[in-house]
Amino acid sequence: MASDDEIYLIDMWRIVVREWRWFISVGFVVLAATFAYLHHARNQWEATAWIQIGQVGTTPVGQDPHVEAFSRTVERLETAAFQDEVLKSVGVPVDAAEGRLYRHSMKIEQLAYANLIKLRVRGYSAEDAKELATATATVxxxxxxxIAAAPVALAKGRMEELEAxxxxxxxNRDRLMAEASGDGQAAGxxxxALATSNDDLRALEQSRSELAGRQLANYTYETSMAWPVYVPKERAFPNTFLTAxxxxxxxxxxxxxxxxxRHALRSRGFNRSRA
Structure with a gap:
């Protein structure tokens, strides 16, 4: 088998040498086309953003504290209405080439274990890609x-009620303490009543402390980018090395x-002339 392969390769080499003009011509045309493609293809850069989904810490126990579920957020990002709003926010016409590239290049990856959504979009310049990624997170x-305005306002209202x-x-406790310091049946x-008032006061203070803790930045925060948008220095498309x-x-x-x-055509013509 190895001998047959060697014979085949030798025959192929002889054919290439014999038809070297065709080999060089076609090879030159393909390489020229490749060079022209690299030279004229519109460059694309890819930006990556890591978006942290906001939380409302005062959400009842057993319910998802996120402002919006991960799956629902991903579906929102993929809707044409949302993408149009992003494009309009940066002044890009929705039917422009930049807008089409933004839509077609959007890639979303859920990182639920880290409470993040990884978003990648492309633009015809590094600045455009970064601007589109930032605008997506902003919108x-x-x-x-x-969405979070109502539950946050409800939590603030509850806190005001507790304070009041x-x-x-x-x-009332101070009044009862003053009355209890006297003599007689009224003091008893x-x-x-003072003991009951103290119990009520401790329960209220605990409720306020828990509610205040749930409104701290560890539990209640807005949707934002976890880190700045990253855009590599190298373009994402076309890849010079891979294309070459x-x-x-x-x-x-x-x-x-x-x-x-060409060799086959020559051989066929030669055989016909001999016939």
């Missing part, structure tokens, strides 16, 4: 802010094919 932040109740309960009744390698392989293959085809 999503605005949408999530509107605490103030009233403390005033005030002492009993493919062009070189295509040139070798097509040039050899052309030489073999």
């Amino acid at each position: 999503l932040h605005a949408v999530h802010a509107r 109740t605490l103030k009233e309960t403390r005033a 009744l005030a002492g009993v 390698a493919i062009g070189l392989l295509a040139a070798a293959f097509l040039a050899t094919l052309a030489a073999v085809a």
Whole structure:
């Protein structure tokens, strides 16, 4: 088998040498086409953004504290309406080439274990790609802010109610303490009421402490970018090395094919002339 392969390769080499004009011509055309493609193809850069989904810490236990579920957020990012809003925010016409590239290049990866969404988009310059990625996060932040407005306002209202109740309960406790310090039956009744008031006060203070803790930045925060947008210095498309390698392989293959085809035509013409 190895001997047959060697004979075949030798025969192929002889054909290429015999038809070297066709081999060089076709190879040159393919390489020229590859060079022209690299020279005229519109460059693309890819930007990567890591978006952290906001949370409302006062969400009831057992429910997802995120402003919007990961799957729902991904679906939102993929809608034409959302993408049009992003394009309009940076002044790009929705039917422009930049807009089409933004839509077609968008890649979304859920990193639920890290509470992040990894977003990649492309632009015809590094600045455009970075601007589009930033605008995507900005528009999503605005949408999530509107969604979270009601539960956040509810939590603030609940805190105000607790503060008012605490103030009233403390005033009532102080009054009962003054009454309990006296003598007689009224003082005894005030002492009993004072014990109940102290229990109520401790429960209210605990509720306020828990609610305040759930509103700290560890539990309640807005949708934002975890890190700055990253854009590599090298363009994402076309890849010079990969395209040149493919062009070189295509040139070798097509040039050899052309030489073999020309040799076959010569052989057929020669056989017909002898016949």
